[in-house]
Amino acid sequence: MPPPTPIEPKAVEAITADVTAANAPSGQAAPTGFRFRCIACGDLSDSAVQNFRCSRCGDLLEITNPRWSHAQGSSAPTASGLKTTWKQRRDSLSPVDLSGVWRFRELLPTLENLHHVITLREGNTPLYELPQCSRMLGLPHLFAKHQGMNPTGSFKDTGMTVAASFARQAGFRWVACASTGNTSASMAAYAARGGLRSLVLVPEGKISWSKLSQALDYGAVTCQLRTDFDGCLRLLQELVLRAPVYQLNSINPFRLEGQKTLAIELLEQLDWQPPDHIIVPGGNLGNSSAIGKALLEMHDLDLISRLPKLSIIQAEGANALVRTLREAGGKRLVTVQAETSATAIRIGNPASWKKAIRVLQATGGACEQVSEVEIARAKAEIGAEGIGCEPASAVTLAGLRKLLKQGFVKPGESVVLVLTGHLLKDPGFTMEFHRGELLPATAENESAVSELQALRRPPIVLDATLDAVIRTLEQQEKSDIQA
Amino acid sequence: MPPPTPIEPKAVEAITADVTAANAPSGQAAPTGFRFRCIACGDLSDSAVQNFRCSRCGDLLEITNPRWSHAQGSSAPTASGLKTTWKQRRDSLSPVDLSGVWRFRELLPTLENLHHVITLREGNTPLYELPQCSRMLGLPHLFAKHQGMNPTGSFKDTGMTVAASFARQAGFRWVACASTGNTSASMAAYAARGGLRSLVLVPEGKISWSKLSQALDYGAVTCQLRTDFDGCLRLLQELVLRAPVYQLNSINPFRLEGQKTLAIELLEQLDWQPPDHIIVPGGNLGNSSAIGKALLEMHDLDLISRLPKLSIIQAEGANALVRTLREAGGKRLVTVQAETSATAIRIGNPASWKKAIRVLQATGGACEQVSEVEIARAKAEIGAEGIGCEPASAVTLAGLRKLLKQGFVKPGESVVLVLTGHLLKDPGFTMEFHRGELLPATAENESAVSELQALRRPPIVLDATLDAVIRTLEQQEKSDIQA
Numbered sequence: 001m002p003p004p005t006p007i008e009p010k011a012v013e014a015i016t017a018d019v020t021a022a023n024a025p026s027g028q029a030a031p032t033g034f035r036f037r038c039i040a041c042g043d044l045s046d047s048a049v050q051n052f053r054c055s056r057c058g059d060l061l062e063i064t065n066p067r068w069s070h071a072q073g074s075s076a077p078t079a080s081g082l083k084t085t086w087k088q089r090r091d092s093l094s095p096v097d098l099s100g101v102w103r104f105r106e107l108l109p110t111l112e113n114l115h116h117v118i119t120l121r122e123g124n125t126p127l128y129e130l131p132q133c134s135r136m137l138g139l140p141h142l143f144a145k146h147q148g149m150n151p152t153g154s155f156k157d158t159g160m161t162v163a164a165s166f167a168r169q170a171g172f173r174w175v176a177c178a179s180t181g182n183t184s185a186s187m188a189a190y191a192a193r194g195g196l197r198s199l200v201l202v203p204e205g206k207i208s209w210s211k212l213s214q215a216l217d218y219g220a221v222t223c224q225l226r227t228d229f230d231g232c233l234r235l236l237q238e239l240v241l242r243a244p245v246y247q248l249n250s251i252n253p254f255r256l257e258g259q260k261t262l263a264i265e266l267l268e269q270l271d272w273q274p275p276d277h278i279i280v281p282g283g284n285l286g287n288s289s290a291i292g293k294a295l296l297e298m299h300d301l302d303l304i305s306r307l308p309k310l311s312i313i314q315a316e317g318a319n320a321l322v323r324t325l326r327e328a329g330g331k332r333l334v335t336v337q338a339e340t341s342a343t344a345i346r347i348g349n350p351a352s353w354k355k356a357i358r359v360l361q362a363t364g365g366a367c368e369q370v371s372e373v374e375i376a377r378a379k380a381e382i383g384a385e386g387i388g389c390e391p392a393s394a395v396t397l398a399g400l401r402k403l404l405k406q407g408f409v410k411p412g413e414s415v416v417l418v419l420t421g422h423l424l425k426d427p428g429f430t431m432e433f434h435r436g437e438l439l440p441a442t443a444e445n446e447s448a449v450s451e452l453q454a455l456r457r458p459p460i461v462l463d464a465t466l467d468a469v470i471r472t473l474e475q476q477e478k479s480d481i482q483a
Numbered sequence: 484m485p486p487p488t489p490i491e492p493k494a495v496e497a498i499t500a501d502v503t504a505a506n507a508p509s510g511q512a513a514p515t516g517f518r519f520r521c522i523a524c525g526d527l528s529d530s531a532v533q534n535f536r537c538s539r540c541g542d543l544l545e546i547t548n549p550r551w552s553h554a555q556g557s558s559a560p561t562a563s564g565l566k567t568t569w570k571q572r573r574d575s576l577s578p579v580d581l582s583g584v585w586r587f588r589e590l591l592p593t594l595e596n597l598h599h600v601i602t603l604r605e606g607n608t609p610l611y612e613l614p615q616c617s618r619m620l621g622l623p624h625l626f627a628k629h630q631g632m633n634p635t636g637s638f639k640d641t642g643m644t645v646a647a648s649f650a651r652q653a654g655f656r657w658v659a660c661a662s663t664g665n666t667s668a669s670m671a672a673y674a675a676r677g678g679l680r681s682l683v684l685v686p687e688g689k690i691s692w693s694k695l696s697q698a699l700d701y702g703a704v705t706c707q708l709r710t711d712f713d714g715c716l717r718l719l720q721e722l723v724l725r726a727p728v729y730q731l732n733s734i735n736p737f738r739l740e741g742q743k744t745l746a747i748e749l750l751e752q753l754d755w756q757p758p759d760h761i762i763v764p765g766g767n768l769g770n771s772s773a774i775g776k777a778l779l780e781m782h783d784l785d786l787i788s789r790l791p792k793l794s795i796i797q798a799e800g801a802n803a804l805v806r807t808l809r810e811a812g813g814k815r816l817v818t819v820q821a822e823t824s825a826t827a828i829r830i831g832n833p834a835s836w837k838k839a840i841r842v843l844q845a846t847g848g849a850c851e852q853v854s855e856v857e858i859a860r861a862k863a864e865i866g867a868e869g870i871g872c873e874p875a876s877a878v879t880l881a882g883l884r885k886l887l888k889q890g891f892v893k894p895g896e897s898v899v900l901v902l903t904g905h906l907l908k909d910p911g912f913t914m915e916f917h918r919g920e921l922l923p924a925t926a927e928n929e930s931a932v933s934e935l936q937a938l939r940r941p942p943i944v945l946d947a948t949l950d951a952v953i954r955t956l957e958q959q960e961k962s963d964i965q966a
Binding site for chain 1 (some may be wrong): 513533570573576581598603604607609611614615632635636657666671672674675676677678680684685687692694695696697699701702703704705706707708709710714715718721722725728752754850851862863866867868869870871879905906907908910911913917940942943944945946947948949952953955956958960963
């Protein structure tokens with residue numbers, strides 16, 4: 001099979017006049033020293049078609065560094081050498097070293113020239129202790145890695161900096177994704193930062209304006225298509241095969257490479273002592289796949305001496321992976337009609353399900369689902385630690401509670417929850433929760449919902465007198481003591 | 484005058500039974516080695532009354548370190564010693580060193596015990612180049628220091644970590660502020676983090692739910708009082724004199740101490756080479772005061788060899804400082820009925836006006852005002868760099884344009900804009916701007932508003948066909964070339 005011709009990107013205007021199946025832009029070269037590998041048939045190649053699908057079997061690609069296949073080999077970097085290099089870069093003032101992604105560039109695909117890097121100083125996210133949740137769950141070693149502290153407020157930035165940089169290196173002028181939320185915000189920011197144009201495809205109708213506002217602010221062109229979300233995805237796939245537009249949806253394997261750095265940074269923060277468990281929200285499953293890939297690579301390279309168990313938590317209303325494992329033994333994807341208030345993981349047809357299953361198996365992690373009430377409760381409990389996250393992030397704490405009950409997580413073990421988005425990504429959820437508009441009680445969930453009551457803090461309307469305010473403080477103290 | 488008795492904080496319940504003017508909680512000791520100084524009468528004292536006002540003349544207090552009054556003195560820290568210490572802490576994994584505020588603790592009031600520190604890893608904010616704005620303005624050395632990248636999305640966090648830590652050290656169980664926005668969000672987060680209760684006083688009615696959602700998420704008790712904002716402020720002042728509630732409004736001088744670290748971190752990022760200009764939005768004027776104080780202290784301590792000019796920009800509709808300088812020669816405050824879409828600086832009666840004027844004079848900075856159209860344009864221009872900020876932050880770029888025209892800033896000079904809040908703090912502004920709902924054209928502003936048209940990117944509704952999308956991309960390229 002002849003390798004696809006690497007494209008010479010041109011302006012849309014120039015190319016669309018003569019687009020045919022034969023001369024459409026068709027490939028992107030693999031970065032030096034790295035190759036694309038199909039996750040299903042294992043086919044290795046030096047370049048990829050623009051839709052980032054295997055040209056043999058159509059499945060997803062991943063990026064692999066053949067040098068690491070035998071970590072003992074002479075060309076593999078040494079663990080202590082890497083740790084020293086990464087630590088030294090913390091003293092640097094150069095933008096590439098200040099990035100919490102590119103600081104770990106030895107484990108990323110290699111750019112020909114670091115001048116192509118598009119960075120907003122992503123990564124560098126805090127690892128918080130959770131003292132109140134620790135006490136509540138009887139789990140002394142509990143942490144939260146907050147990816148919502150990235151520049152656009154979600155974990156997507158760590159992947160976008162890598163994929164957008166490769167788009168720029170390849171000479172693309174347009175990047176595109178189909179997304180109603182965090183992906184489009186992140187893509188638009190990095191495109192703008194790198195002088196690229198960005199296109200967001202969304203279904204007409206149901207969109208979160210507060211999330212779309214970011215893409216607009218960063219100058220994205222937003223098209224509301226008269227179709228559903230799957231229709232947007234299909235059209236995007238066609239578009240990137242027909243026009244010089246770089247595809248930035250989550251099947252882009254460069255994005256997953258950047259998202260790997262969450263795990264590297266986390267381990268550095270833990271002084272390279274692996275936790276027993278890492279717990280991640282499961283939506284499109286790209287993030288769990290990326291974290292798992294990083295853990296396996298770090299283990300191969302002797303950066304860590306043992307693998308943490310990586311567990312994935314879904315919302316009950318968007319539980320495709322849970323059902324795929326329980327009903328189909330992980331052999332075929334069971335899709336669902338997704339419905340959950342945790343919008344960032346409201347996905348019924350997750351693209352990276354095979355990668356995620358591989359990671360669960362390789363690390364011995366679990367897969368669980370949690371209810372809407374459990375999500376709301378967990379989000380309020382994380383908030384009470386002074387940490388604001390979007391609802392999807394809270395599934396991790398809710399899931400941990402289940403895994404503890406099941407005995408999968410044991411009280412002496414150390415656990416890291418991955419929070420994926422900032423509270424400000426979805427202020428509506430918080431308001432509705434505290435106003436009592438979320439989760440109206442039904443016959444089925446009445447007792448569960450009533451447990452949430454103690455966590456609600458609806459604004460209290462008062463006369464502007466000292467007595468009224470002091471009385472409120474006293475009542476609050478009394479009710480907290482009773483609770 | 485006998486020093487006020489340091490209070491022994493008790494629960495609200497216990498104290499309110501026997502509150503009288505005589506036995507009300509009355510003072511807080513100054514931190515070791517530091518003293519409170521009245522900004523008007525200069526009175527020095529070792530403790531402060533809970534409303535943080537001078538017990539002689541009622542004006543605001545600031546915190547001063549007598550050791551620095553003669554930086555040549557033997558007990559003053561040396562500049563090179565400080566720089567080395569701060570740099571070394573960048574390799575530390577301890578939460579106090581990981582804080583971009585407490586890392587510079589030699590220039591902060593001293594806590595008796597660092598265990599009292601309440602931190603969310605605030606500070607550590609990026610300094611961005613602005614390549615597109617640089618070209619547009621012909622100003623090669625232009626940067627933005629983005630304080631919106633703090634944990635709760637605004638610069639308030641850097642001050643709150645200090646004030647909340649001192650509240651905890653003093654044994655308080657309640658903290659409070661009157662605020663409809665960034666202050667309450669930040670206060671509630673730090674209170675939660677430190678195991679304190681928080682109280683937010685807001686006027687009934689006009690509040691931004693998306694900003695209040697943060698305070699609710701972090702567990703604050705929110706009271707909507709039947710009064711206006713000034714009424715809330717007055718009641719808060721009474722409350723902190725009558726009950727053991729720690730006051731966290733911006734007149735709390737500990738907050739300004741924390742906010743100083745913006746300038747220290749900035750100078751470290753610039754390798755201690757001072758820029759020619761620092762430009763800050765002016766609302767309540769606490770932030771400009773804090774940055775100015777830091778610059779003066781750094782100059783005293785030989786950390787920098789010359790002072791940058793600190794300039795303050797206000798919205799035309801909230802221009803109290805501009806009018807105070809122009810109409811009253813800076814001698815008395817001219818208050819205004821504030822009205823601007825830049826809600827974070829919609830303040831007509833700025834508390835720290837005297838401190839701000841002192842800073843303008845000491846550094847030789849300017850004070851300017853910008854229109855609503857100029858704010859909207861500047862915000863879109865910053866967004867086009869991939870940097871999302873709230874409208875109030877954008878006054879800095881709009882003001883810079885004016886200061887350049889006036890010749891106050893010269894093309895060869897280096898300029899740092901201080902962005903104070905994250906885009907996600909006010910997604911509504913962005914949406915309204917792109918939908919064309921903001922700034923409807925009137926006879927007066929017609930030409931200015933029409934200039935904004937090229938920056939608008941309203942979502943385009945399309946049939947879900949490849950042709951329709953490709954046509955849109957072509958049109959976009961054409962219109963960008965024409966613009």
